[in-house]
Amino acid sequence: MIYLYQNPKINYTMAIKITEECINCGACEPECPNNAIYEGGVEWSISDGTTIKGEFALMDGTVVNAEDRFAPISVDIYYIVPNKCTECQGFHEEPQCAAVCPVDCCVPDEMYRETVEELMSKKEKLHV
Numbered sequence: 001m002i003y004l005y006q007n008p009k010i011n012y013t014m015a016i017k018i019t020e021e022c023i024n025c026g027a028c029e030p031e032c033p034n035n036a037i038y039e040g041g042v043e044w045s046i047s048d049g050t051t052i053k054g055e056f057a058l059m060d061g062t063v064v065n066a067e068d069r070f071a072p073i074s075v076d077i078y079y080i081v082p083n084k085c086t087e088c089q090g091f092h093e094e095p096q097c098a099a100v101c102p103v104d105c106c107v108p109d110e111m112y113r114e115t116v117e118e119l120m121s122k123k124e125k126l127h128v
């Protein structure tokens with residue numbers, strides 16, 4: 001499955017989000033190289049599946065402890081943490097969650113636009 005959400009002229013990509021079409025099959029969760037996908041109702045943490053310890057700056061500049069646990073973004077369906085999603089940059093050629101989702105509900109999120117360079121920088125921050 002090929003995703004064409006990247007605009008080559010401006011080199012921007014969009015984060016991936018999970019829509020309400022999710023059937024909670026769980027196929028996407030183990031495929032994420034950043035542990036950015038969580039089951040609905042489960043608290044998320046920067047340190048889950050990463051090498052980060054101690055202080056970590058979120059995308060909005062808020063500094064948290066990597067081990068802090070945060071409220072689920074969704075309680076009913078699987079969700080993606082934007083602070084951990086690198087759109088698979090640095091690991092795979094396409095978003096793995098979208099590639100395996102049986103109902104195609106992992107889609108570009110227009111709320112989050114990041115350059116490939118920014119995504120690669122995020123990836124380096126998560127896996128030092």
Ligand code: SF4
Pocket residue numbers: 016031032033034035036037080084085086087088089095096097098
């Ligand atoms: Fe994880 Fe990649 Fe999906 Fe982002 S696009 S949630 S990094 S599998």
Ligand code: SF4
Pocket residue numbers: 018021022023024025026027028029078097100101102103104105106
């Ligand atoms: Fe939901 Fe798709 Fe993930 Fe299955 S693979 S849990 S349907 S987002």
